[in-house]
Amino acid sequence: MRALPSRLTNAAALAANRIVDQAFAQAQVRRYHYALLAALEEYGPASQAALGRRTGIDRSDMVATVNDLAGRALVERAPDPDDRRRNIVTITAEGRRRLAELDRLLAGAQDEFLAPLPPADRERLVDLLTRLAEHHAAPSGGRPPEPG
């Protein structure tokens, strides 16, 4: 009766987050930091707003996250000469190094999280969750072309 999907999902997410946070803590990093670094590597340099859209991090939280990472020289923040409203955030070499380390830690965390599931079930889980996540991701059917 109380094995509701929303509850189960939440419980699983809680466990996952606990494991991931613990792994990241070894590198003095929080999830936001990783999300930003990963987005930078994946998409290349971008404005804070664009990064926020891609990571789901709020503009205001993005400020603090960039501050943190810039303070550790893992990213650089520079004004965009073509649009003086924007800051262009770029990952540094040190940032890439750190990201690689985080990727390793994160991979280990995934394994710990999925421990009770054999490979076939893991795939199915990812498939199901992907469908859910995509369905609830963008309530706005057609997304604007995301210029850039």
Added chain:
Amino acid sequence: MRALPSRLTNAAALAANRIVDQAFAQAQVRRYHYALLAALEEYGPASQAALGRRTGIDRSDMVATVNDLAGRALVERAPDPDDRRRNIVTITAEGRRRLAELDRLLAGAQDEFLAPLPPADRERLVDLLTRLAEHHAAPSGGRPPEPG
């Protein structure tokens, strides 16, 4: 590369929580309130500490939750004559009525959450998540008999 299970689980949980919170908001209730009412109906009257163990709510948060619900006459808090450390929390008739309403709202939320999945996939999802949740639930293999 970034379709990590932990991320997907988190995204799904986020969507689920958003939907559930929105549903509960219609009844001026938060998740903790529902969790407590549901636990009371399922297990019967119990001490705050016991309820906390069953719902996963911290003792300190339980105080506030019981305060809220007692203030709305949905539960009653009475000292346990057999153990004066304890408060026995009991659901009221009004509490049951409210719980039934919340159950309806919650069922609707589940449906909205699982919308993209056909019934067979929903079952598989629940199965997979249950295994994950149970595996990460109680690292302490054997639980004490939970007297009561």
Added chain:
DNA sequence: GGGCCAACGTTGGTTCGGCCAACAATACAG
């Protein structure tokens, strides 16, 4: 060119869930 609206970064807040530490009162085991 002038005016208007949108986007950007930033500051400063709020809320909620999930914790932890400490304390007094009480229970219980030795």
Added chain:
DNA sequence: CTGTATTGTTGGCCGAACCAACGTTGGCCC
């Protein structure tokens, strides 16, 4: 009787996820 554990309670912390507002800047339309 003495110490240890449990209980309720207070008061705090942190991270994630938000929102409102403001000044700056761009782009657009007339």
